Amino acid sequence: MRARNLSRRAALAGALGGGLVLAIGLPRRExxxxxxxxxxxxxxxxxxxxxxxxxxxxxxxxxxxxxxxxxxxxxxxxxxxxxxxxxxxxxxxxxxxxxxxxxxxxxxxxxxxxxxxxxxxxxxxxxxxxxxxxxxxxxxxxxxxxxxxxxxxxxxxxxxxxxxxxxxxxxxxxxxxxxxxxxxxxxxxxxxxxxxxxxxxxxxxxxTGQARYAIDMAVEGMLQAAVRHAPRAGAEPGEVLNEAALRAMPGVHSVHRLPGAVAVLADSFWRARQAAAKLEVVWTALSGQAVVPEDFSSAGHLGLLRAQADAGGNPAGDLRGDAPAALAAAAQRVEADYDAPYLAHAQLEPPSATVGFNADGTLDAWVPNQAPELFQGIAAREAGIEAAKVRIHSPLLGGFFGRHFAYGPQHPMNQAIRLARAVEKPVKVIWTREEEFSRDAYRPLSFARLRAGLDGQGRIVALHATVPGEGPVARHFGPERLGNPPMDSSAVEGLAGKPYDIPNRRVDWVHVPHAVNIGFWRSVGHSMNDFFYEAFLDEVAEAAGQDPLAFRRAHLAHSARHLALLDAVVELSGGWRRGPYDTPDGTRRARGLAMASPFGSEVATIAEVSVRDGAAVVHEVFVAIDPGSVVNPAIVAAQVESAVCIGLSSAAFEAVVFEDGRPRQRNFDTYRILSRAEMPRVQVRIVESGAPMGGVGEPGVPGVPPAVANALAVLTGRRIRSLPFSQERLGQA
Amino acid sequence: MVEITVNGERRRVEVEGDTPLLWVLRDTLGLTGTKYGCGIAQCGACTVLVDGVAIRSCQLPVADLGGRAITTIEAVEADPVGRRVVEAWVALDVPQCGYCQSGQVMAATALLKQAPRPSEAAIQAAMSNLCRCGTYNAIAAGVRRAAEPA
Known part of the structure; x- marks a missing residue:
């Protein structure tokens, strides 16, 4: 028997696209x-x-x-x-x-x-x-x-x-x-x-190990599936050359061609995985599909973005005055380019789905998800049944950080539905870590050119940023969500929406699509844009000959809320000192400051760092967060500490680098995330200003990379404009 | 067929000898508290005790175990040190998503069985499992709380 080709209907699902579905599922972000x-x-x-x-x-x-x-x-x-x-x-x-x-x-x-x-x-x-x-x-x-x-x-x-x-x-x-x-x-x-x-x-x-996640599901009589995706996204499986040999392996039930992947079904996951590891597949690229080009690379894409750095774009909503004209007339100008890489979500629970069709025509699906109705609709379409006949079970998530929306049809649930239908048994699909890292919807690789103009008194008279690129909103929500003129909020947030009083400001967005899939990653556009902006702001302060805290205060004189937040973080950290300064333990340290206004909350962050053997050591991170008011301050503090961890991890270590159309990082040996040894002490001050309630889970992230980068710049005399900063050896000034 | 001792019980399992202990625990014995995270012994979500020592079970062929005593998270509270660790984890609300915490609790239990009052350096060395939620400081506090008073 030949591998059963289950791909045909998938092409249809692909044509419908996950994007439209997602647009229905997500509220407009205010x-x-x-x-x-x-x-x-x-x-x-x-x-x-x-x-x-x-x-x-x-x-x-x-x-x-x-x-x-x-x-x-x-x-x-x-x-x-x-x-x-x-x-x-x-x-x-x-x-x-x-x-x-x-x-x-x-x-x-x-x-x-x-x-x-x-x-x-x-x-x-x-x-x-x-x-x-x-x-x-x-x-x-x-x-x-x-x-x-x-x-x-x-x-x-x-x-x-x-x-x-x-x-x-x-x-x-x-x-x-x-x-x-x-x-x-x-x-x-x-x-x-x-x-x-x-x-x-x-x-x-x-x-005690009693908590149940989707990956822990078991259904009577189920088969388990391991999948192998095409080396480059978009390619389709042709012939499976060694199918007979695989079917002879212990416990193997069958081999199936899926959209962009081949699956092996067996009586246990390990047996399925062993066979999947030996798959010999002829991959073919279908015309008309979104195929990642053979020569696609992160470096090449960054080059594409950089080539558009001075292109005219559509301005973000906080447009004020005439930034280009004011820049041209400014007494002093500062310009810099910043970039940040693709990131994996790297939630510790690999994606899975367990699906069973029932005799009464209903379907049960256990799947990690952030949107049950969205997944119900997708499952219904994939299974060809009414949505009312689909029961979505949403177990605890082993981390998510934005991973568990639907970013297109390549998903364990879609695969499990197809397989369960084919074998008429319940099926559980688990993606190995390697498959997950090669089919994540990545935090987009991003670039911005920033230009600031100062007047004779050292105040910013103009700030003009150009963001060529694409965020998950433009990618998945379709043009109707972008408005007219089109604007991708997820590409510019963190560069736009800053609180500083600058009479002429403009953030231009130029749409440059990604060849690879992208998604929402904890704090979304803020995750890199606040780094771009706040690190650049320190450069501008330096050009103005001013201290970064005083410089921010001077541009926030209109906002009691932001001044109070700065006071809070300064007090929490024992008083502002930029450094460098020597400490009793023999380390030479400096501090960096950053602000962010993400998801309706306000955040001020101070990081204290030293450099050891060419690598950054982050000793302390102080965060003052004002979400207006809170329900559980202990959970808020824990979420902020969690955000510090992932923020620092992203700034220091993380990058998915594409070469030849493929991600080089396939597991935690090459995709380094922050470990316990690198975790700083974190202190959190919650400020309840009484402003309308803001978000908590994400807002702690964006201030961390710039606060650390700004401290490192003080210490080393060199600006960090490209993340992650561990890609270069840091010198001590 | 392989025989192993899990949580004090002798178990016969119909698997190939090179099957990692992790998948025997999860799929064959239904002990899903031990987690799969990476499969290459990097993240530590699969940590169990083998003769009281913390081992990453995703790269441990089941045939290599012989009669050695395997303890999983499901039995951790049967051990007085394990019980103290769990109590500390609950008292400090250490877990966030919780997916890595079975492995963290097992690693902490192994450390404290071997070193009832561990130094900071010992905690640093022993607690190397990854946590994407960033509970690292809470984990260290949990280990200190569960340690015997000096």
């Missing part, structure tokens, strides 16, 4: 946080809450838990208003369904954009308050007392006049039968849980 009102779903108590007779509360979370603590945070909000103990809660990621679309006025849901708490805070407060009102009503009826004589304490309705109390678990059934009140209101405060560092709900399960 530059500024707006408090999201409660959605029409906020009174659908039964969809979200189940209270068992023993008092255990199961909460359906619209958002996937991947380490950011969202399951604890949403439970904390509900527990506050419901007046329940937080540790009574178990939280699951809700299935696909309209009731769980709590973003964008109740029409969308994703776990991303650092949206979850700020986008559902009002929703969950109202939900909790409504559920509490129903429990109180049920208790008043049971006790035959006036409603006004009843109150609650955690887990109980209390009738103070008679000293009686009834546990929620004993009331839940009666409460559920009551009409849902339309007039319940969240409490005015004070808060018992919101704003307090409550412990996470999932720590024990995660510390």
């Amino acid at each position: 530059g500024r946080a707006k408090p999201a009102p409660a959605t029409p779903h906020a009174r659908k108590v039964a969809a979200y809450l189940a209270i068992a007779p023993d008092g255990r509360i199961t909460l359906q979370s619209p958002f996937a838990e991947g380490g950011q603590g969202i399951h604890t945070a949403v439970a904390q909000i509900v527990a506050e208003e419901l007046d329940a103990d937080l540790d009574a809660f178990a939280v699951e990621t809700a299935p696909a369904g309209a009731d769980y679309q709590v973003l964008a006025g109740g029409t969308r849901r994703v776990t991303g954009g650092s949206f979850s708490v700020r986008g559902s805070y009002a929703h969950f407060r109202l939900l909790g308050a409504t559920a509490r009102a129903m429990l109180v009503q049920a208790a008043a009826e049971r006790l035959a007392v006036p409603l006004t004589e009843c109150s609650t304490e955690p887990g109980f309705v209390v009738h103070a006049p008679s000293g009686r109390r009834i546990a929620y678990g004993a009331l839940a059934q009666d409460a559920a039968a009551l009409p849902v009140p339309a007039d319940a209101r969240p409490k005015a405060g004070p808060f018992r849980l919101i704003g307090h560092p409550a412990p996470r709900l999932d720590s024990r399960a995660k510390a």
